Amino acid sequence: MAKVIVGITGNEKELPAMSGLKYVTVARDLADGVKKAGGLPIVIPMGNPSLAKDYVAMVDKLILSGGQHVDPRFYGEDRTIDSDDYLLARDEFEIALIKEAIRQQKPIFAVCRGMQLLNVALGGSLRQEVSGHWQKDLRGTSHGLKVKPHSRVSQLFGQGSQINSFHHQSIKQLAPGLVATAHDPRDGTIEAFESQGALALLGIQWHPEFLCQNCDQNRLLFDYLVHQL
Template identity: 75%
Template sequence: MAKVIVGITGNEKEMPAMSGIQYVAVAKDLSEGVKQAGGLPIVIPIGQPEMAKDYVYVVDKLILSGGQNVDPRFYGQEKEIESDDYSLARDEFELALIKEALRQKKPIFAVCRGMQLVNVALGGSLHQSIQDHWQEDVLGTSHQIDIKPNSRVSQLFQVGTQINSFHRQSIKELAADLVATAHDPRDGTIEAYESKGQHAILGIQWHPEFLAKNCSSNQRLFDYLVKTL
């Protein structure tokens, strides 16, 4: 039986710093989570929007990975913060991937920035700057989540589950086609959502790939993506 092919969106990273040499970059733990679940991960580098159709065609499922802020022009706002942590090329390409994944009926698993971008693609908006959602230690967790009963997340995580937090933006207005399924009890931040209709979409605000090695629930997210979503 052929393995499920999971495309993972890549970022670009200059290595060594100040060298001018760009590498395609994605957290290894994302691809490891897919492999542990029995899938075949393929990293998709940032490309031209017109390339999205062919990329989506060759994968079975799509992971939108974490990274930069989403440019507010895509949800009808001006920039409110001083930051250079944006990539217009990445936004444009990944928005095209989302459109194609929906058109071709390919499941989407969206992580952190990816979750925010899918919300924007479907008509939602973002808080451009939030406080107290960036933990200093890459390892470990920072707060728990409240989970909506009878949701996809509730099938994978127990009440009181602790998650990590590495984001400086968050969902403001949730797109009409999505339903929130987990929140941060401290301030109500949406930590997970899923699609209401026929499209298979699961969005997670935290980074499960950093927790999956030592947390079976977070690995089950990848199992769910490969085998069920």
């Protein structure tokens, strides 16, 4: 049986800093999570939006990975924070991938920034700055989950399941057609959403790739992505 091909959006980083050398990057743990679940991960480098149709046609499912802030122009706002952590070309390319994946009826799994971008691409908005959602250590967890019963997320995570937290922005207005399925019980931040109806969209605010080696729930999330979403 052919493996499920999962496209993962790549970021672009200058390494070393100020060197002028740019690399396509993605967290290895994200690709490893797909491989361990039996899928075949393919990193999609940032490119011209005109390439989105062909890239999406190559894959069975799409992962939107983490990274920079989403430019607020895409939800009709000006920047209200002092930050240079934006990459407009990436926003434009990944929005094109989202629209094409929806057109081709390919499932989308969105992580952290990816979740925020998916919400914006579908007509939602973001809080440009939130506090108390960036933990100090890369490994480990930060807080629990309040999970909506009978949701996709509830098939894998129970009430109080512990997750990590690495984000400075969060969902403000949820896009039409999406339903919030997990929240941070501390302040109500949306930690997961999913689509209604036949179209398979699942977004989570935490980084399961940093937890799946030592957490069965997050490991099974990759199994769900590859075999069921």
